[in-house]
Amino acid sequence: MSRIVYLNGEWLPEAEAKVSVFDRGFLMADAIYEVTCVLDGKLVEYAGHAARLQRSARELKLALPLDDDELLSVHREIVARNSVDQGMIYLQLTRGVAERDFVFPPEGTPTTLVLFTQTKNVLVNRAAETGISVALLPDLRWARRDIKTVQLLYPSMAKMEAKARGADDAWLYEDGMVTEGSAATAHIVTSDGRLVTRDLSRALLAGVTRASILELAKAHGMIVEERAFSPQEALQAREAFITSATNFVVSVVKVDDATIGDGTPGEFARVLRNHYVETRRAAAI
Ligand code: PDD
Helix, strand or coil: CCCEEEECCEEEEHHHCCCCCCEHHHHHCCEEEEEEEEECCEECCHHHHHHHHHHHHHHCCCCCCCCHHHHHHHHHHHHHHCCCCCEEEEEEEECCECCCCCCCCCCCCCCEEEEEEEECCCCCCHHHHHCEEEEEEECCCCCCCCCCECCCHHHHHHHHHHHHCCCCEEEEEECCEEEEECCCEEEEECCCCEEEECCCCCCCCCCHHHHHHHHHHHHCCCEEEECCCCHHHHHCCCEEEEEECCCEEEEEEEECCEECCCCCCCHHHHHHHHHHHHHHHHCCC
16 A cells, blocks of 8 residues: 655645655755654653654754654644554655755755654564674764764674674664664663663764663662673673654564673563553554
8 A cells, every 4th residue: 555755835746746856855865864763553651752753853953844743743733643542753854956066056945854654563563572682883973973964884784793693683882882883872771780871972963762761760669870881891781671652662582793791682571562562552643
């Protein structure tokens, strides 16, 4: 079934949704994006994703073409038009169409806003049941990873390299410390049961799921340390896991050649995943 895509105020069958070859998203990766999970036809953690979108736009001096109410309506309408029960909404905002130039086009040049959906069973996730393996690779992305831009070539290359090494995904490190996963936040649980997650900076994306997991962990009496951890500490962790919008919480059971815990998803990750799904599903709008 063909999807209905949102493009600059129009609802179009996906084959008809076309963007110019001069779009700066295409030529310069001059664009930001968000991925919002859909559960029961509702938006999960919408406020967090909308706030991060606004921040990314501000940092890059990109003007959002819709106000808050319109943005929410478009999210709701795309779910309804595509009858999505479970899956995700992808949103991308580019600086629009202009002659190729490193200088930004003049203020007022229309931006390009695209939304589309993907249907996917997010509740039943084989990776969450078995856990995943990650390969440790150097973080060679640009230095403003706090902005959710579409410059995803290095994360793609890292994922390919991880797969070539027999792993499911990559964890990236820089200056001797883990930054994050290729497209997810990295967390470990120490041998004495403390949850360690890197503190926010320009080195990593402020995960919306990360914020909720830290809140839930604290609410359940877990000790949370927001600080960087080394690849060595990850290899010796009692548990490791990733968080992201559509994965929620997925255990990491192998880091390079080291088995984490007994090689199956650990208790912390299981409890946090269950609490996350229960509370965020109930709060979805
Ligand atoms: N990725 N770090 C990076 C580099 C990411 O790309 C993502 C999300 C996260 C987790 O953020 P959140 O919890 O807000 O989804 C962390 C999305 C899902 C993607 O690119 O598909």
